[in-house]
Amino acid sequence: MYTNKAMENPNTNSFDQSSSSIPLTTLPEGFAESVGGPSKTAIFRRDEVSYEKEYCTKSVLVSLGYRCSTAGIIKQLGRKNESYPFDWMISRLPVVRDCIETRFRYFIDPQYYVTKQTHTTHYHKGSVPTPMKICDETIYENEHYQGFRESVGRSKSAFFRRDEVSYENSLLRIPKPLSIQNGDTYAHVCAMNHRDIHTKETQEYYERCIRRLYELYETPSKGQKVIGIYIHPTITEEEYAEQSYQLIDEFRDFYDSVLSNAPGWSAAFFIMVRTVHPYPITDYKPKVIECVESSERMQIYVVYTNCDFIDAGEIFMQNAYIETDQMCELIGKW
Secondary structure (H helix, E strand, O other), X not given: OOOOOHHHOOOOOOOOOOOOOOOOOOOOOOXXXXXXXXXXXXXXXXXOEEHHHHHHHOOEEEEOOOOHHHHHHHHHOOOOOOOOOOOOOEEOHHHHHHXXXXXXXXXXXXXXXXXXXXXXXXXXXXXXXXXXXXXXXXXXXXXXXXXXXXXXXXOOOOOOOEOOEOHHHOOOOOOOOOOOOOOEHHHOOEEEOOOOOOOHHHHHHHHHHHHHHHHHHHOOOOOOOEEXXXXXXXEEHHHHHHHHHHHHHHHHHHHHHHHOOOOOEEEEEEEEEEOOOOOOHHHOOOOOEEEEEEOOOEEEEEEEEOOOOEOOOOOOEOOOHHHHHHHHHHHHOO
16 A cells, blocks of 8 residues: 555545535544554454445545546545545546556656646626636646647547547537636646646656556456546536537446446446526425436436536535535445
């Protein structure tokens, strides 16, 4: 096992500004390293519960992006026992796929990153004021992958040739009205907004994260179950009506190509759909989370949100309590 450092601390990080009704579980130091080890020490004896058994029987939850919200939910549940590459950054699903297939060749090399000043802004009605600037930030944009986004519809590199899937209508589509030209952080497809890849500490951190991911991906422990979770950027009901078939096809394609042959892996994809309804969303959508496709090892869900919902922060912001709680309740059962 590896030594926890900085953001690798299972259930804390330096930019935690969230509050929740769900208590965090802080594991004793050495817990993760000791699970399955030769000696059973007192750290496993807590109120007659076998922590070793609980850890080993729970699925490992791995964030596949697209931003901090996925890792934030895993952390909220007390299940973030180790860090993986896509935990605290911006990573769209086609980028995740290419990273895994190229063994993170373009992800880990600092020469592909440029420093940019950007902002997170919420543009949709319901916020006061509209638009609402949430924060200014410094990000490290991966030009290699951003170049793929900008070349869609012109040159078709190997990154886009995916079994008859049209990447002109791909997951790289940026939800309106976000744009690179306007300096929106979440208009990027691969960017680090909490770490500087140009530092030795960050490079070593990601090397450890990548190594852990491949250990799970290629040689998981016997009987180990792993669930990769991807939360798609929030889109409107109109956008969902236009894009739903392409999104579902692309989720299937990612699973079939990347995870179907990975021992013990399953996948869960969430499409966040902002409605015109005010908080609480349950007054208008009794079924906030709808499973639109399910197989033995892959599920696709739509999460309907209220109009005040903001896709920013460690998980979500504004009146996002019901949506967050129901997602935590669902994922926490896995």
